[in-house]
Amino acid sequence: MHPNLSFEQAPPISVPYRFFLVAPWFGVIAGLLLAWSGGEVLASRWTPESLALVHLIAVGFMxxxxxxxLFQFIPVAVGGNVWRPLWISNVVQPLLILGALLLVAGFYLSAPVLLAAAVPALLLGVGIFVSVVLLALWRTPATGMTLWTMRIAVVGLVVTVLLGSLLVEAMSRGLALPIIELTNVHLAWGLGGWALMLVAAVSYFVVPMFQLTNPYPLWFARWFGPLLLAMLLLWSVLWFCDDLRPAQLIGAPLALLCGAFATMTLRLQYTRRRKINDATSLNFRVAMIALLVFAISGAAMAIDPGLADDPRAAVWLGMLAFPGVFVSTISGMMYKITPFLNWLHLQRLGAPISAVPNMKKMIPGDSMTAQFRLHVLAVLLLPAAVWLPSLAEVAGLVFSVSCAWLAWNLTLAMNSYRRFRDQIRASALRC
Amino acid sequence: MSTTQPLFQHHKHCDEIFADAEEACSNGDWAAGAGAFASFAGQLEAHFLSEEEVLFPAFESATGMTSGPTEVMRGEHRQMRDLLAQMKQALADRDSDGFGGTAETLLIMMQQHNMKEENILYPMCDSALGGTDIGNSIAQRLAAS
Incomplete structure (x- = not known):
């Protein structure tokens, strides 16, 4: 069957919105949890609060x-047809929310029974989601590195969730498994194999599109994803060898590869044709600077493991990656996707294009800019709080307010859609 | 040279003059903005016509697909022409917010349209129209625009 290239394949607007509107609230909870718990919980990545915080962002927000x-991106960017998106999201989203809340509560309360209860919810939710998404990604007639990198990313999600489930089983049943090594591998797949891989796949598509940059060089797009995958595989295997030094050493090129992606993206942005700075391009820039600092820190720790002796070093990396890289990227993307979705679905109501409000009328620009500034403050305060614990309360509060503001801006976008939709329908009735 | 290479390259050219027009108008430089916008609108129209009058009919007659991807692309051309008309009005009204908002909308519309063409439709056309002279005739039309 030939592709029809139509947005008819795109899901109803409620599908992406329901996920976007829930995501920031996990960030609100994370910020409040940090503010409530205080800076001492950042002393190590193994404190119950640290584990709860990281999963609030990773499994909740991200x-x-x-x-x-992905529900929106696969049909629009790579021509894939996700099977029954409304029905699937009705099933998947509650499972993911339930799984995230149980997991976070299980870590925070150190309650293995809650952790064990989270596993089936997440396995089922992610399992259903991944099945339909992979099917769509494999059946599309499209080609290109966005598609291939996206396929690798979804496989990365599967590996991350399976390893996470294994870790929970090991902890709740007391299985004799190498927890630290498995956690390192789980984390690397989550951050590199899934999240950064997906950001790369999407960036190949949206960075040239939104900012009119040159495309990522073909050699870079061809090599980055597969090389990242190969290094993750090698890194995963080496952690289980008797000698840990090779595993630590491979961390340096792995981190530098992430840094290469950040550098390439920043370079493209610097030479962009479109000079307008909006909340999306600014968020992307913050994300790539955070990724660069993450990569330099990670490489330094791999070369000189003494630097990572302080347990706070891993928390520093986490603060750079989770709020710094991924919350920034996601916020920037949502600020571009939601106004365009509104416009796209409004013009499909059958009104003349001139009756459909333009994208800048969906979320007030000043409100996005102000939220972005608060987010930057949070991104500066959170890693600083790792070394200056007295900053943790204010860092947590600022992050929480920033996420609530993001939720508010996205709610404004949804309300704009409803208001304009009702206006268009009412004027159609009058005609 | 593949059949659709001139169109592929022309997408980039349209992007560049779009950015000039948007930047000038958002800075309130209406004189420069008007010139850049006229150039952009002319080039975009020439691009649409090359597809609608040359590429799509050739593809449709070679494959028999008349209601498939080419029909969707024609529909999107109509939407983009409407957005161009709104930008032109905003330019005449010296309405920088209206111009900027519509330009932003057109940019995303245009970019996702280009991606669909470049990733899906153009490869289909190259495969269906390989060995014909369609590519040269499109290149000549675009060069004359």
């Missing part, structure tokens, strides 16, 4: 937002 974006 997985919600990235799932919602």
């Amino acid at each position: 997985l919600q937002a990235m799932s919602g974006a």
